Amino acid sequence: ETGVTQTPRHLVMGMTNKKSLKCEQHLGHNAMYWYKQSAKKPLELMFVYSLEERVENNSVPSRFSPECPNSSHLFLHLHTLQPEDSALYLCASSQDLGQANYGYTFGSGTRLTVV
Amino acid sequence: GESVGLHLPTLSVQEGDNSIINCAYSNSASDYFIWYKQESGKGPQFIIDIRSNMDKRQGQRVTVLLNKTVKHLSLQIAATQPGDSAVYFCADLNSGYALNFGKGTSLLVTP
Numbered sequence: 001e002t003g004v005t006q007t008p009r010h011l012v013m014g015m016t017n018k019k020s021l022k023c024e025q026h027l028g029h030n031a032m033y034w035y036k037q038s039a040k041k042p043l044e045l046m047f048v049y050s051l052e053e054r055v056e057n058n059s060v061p062s063r064f065s066p067e068c069p070n071s072s073h074l075f076l077h078l079h080t081l082q083p084e085d086s087a088l089y090l091c092a093s094s095q096d097l098g099q100a101n102y103g104y105t106f107g108s109g110t111r112l113t114v115v
Numbered sequence: 116g117e118s119v120g121l122h123l124p125t126l127s128v129q130e131g132d133n134s135i136i137n138c139a140y141s142n143s144a145s146d147y148f149i150w151y152k153q154e155s156g157k158g159p160q161f162i163i164d165i166r167s168n169m170d171k172r173q174g175q176r177v178t179v180l181l182n183k184t185v186k187h188l189s190l191q192i193a194a195t196q197p198g199d200s201a202v203y204f205c206a207d208l209n210s211g212y213a214l215n216f217g218k219g220t221s222l223l224v225t226p
Contacts, residue, residue, distance in 0.1 A: 002158065002160070004158075006158075040218065041218065042204075042215075042216045042217055042218050042219075043159075043204070043216040045213050045214075045215075048213065056213065090158050090159070092158075103149045103151065103161040103164060103206070103214065104161075104214060105161075106158030106159045106160070107158050108156065108157050108158045109157075109158050
């Protein structure tokens, strides 16, 4: 365990479903991130939160909706996804925004398959 | 396009040999670089980092070299072990807070 926990580990959903991914960290970090990892592509930054405020929305379609109710939890709400959204979704945290010393701490990811 | 990239998608080495994984970056303003290791079914794990005011940094069995002149970064793994088999990513920090990742090199260690 890295200190960042993501649930569920695997998710299969239809294009009309609504589901949520959950990320939890108890490292005392103030910044949290969602990344998308597709096959043969670099990790793509989706959203950045600092002290529960969204500071980055990296041109992500509105069918992805993040939520950060407190500094320990981050959600990614999904609705009407497309098959090309199938990927590994990674959550990460860092002590503070702009402080990448020792990098981010990543969770193990949620493997999402859209059918 | 991406600002960091790895030279080879796959690398096969024999157990006990040294491994070298290369990475190029394009933004001369990048001031912080990180190497990550990602094993199957897991998220990326921090290996080693280096700031732009350094040329070399050593960890346990790993060394990162930074050549700012040619914008090149390398990860050297000494005495490669089967447990080193994974995908390795370089990342740079050039926009204040967002790490920018390359595609990754898959390292396969053969007995």
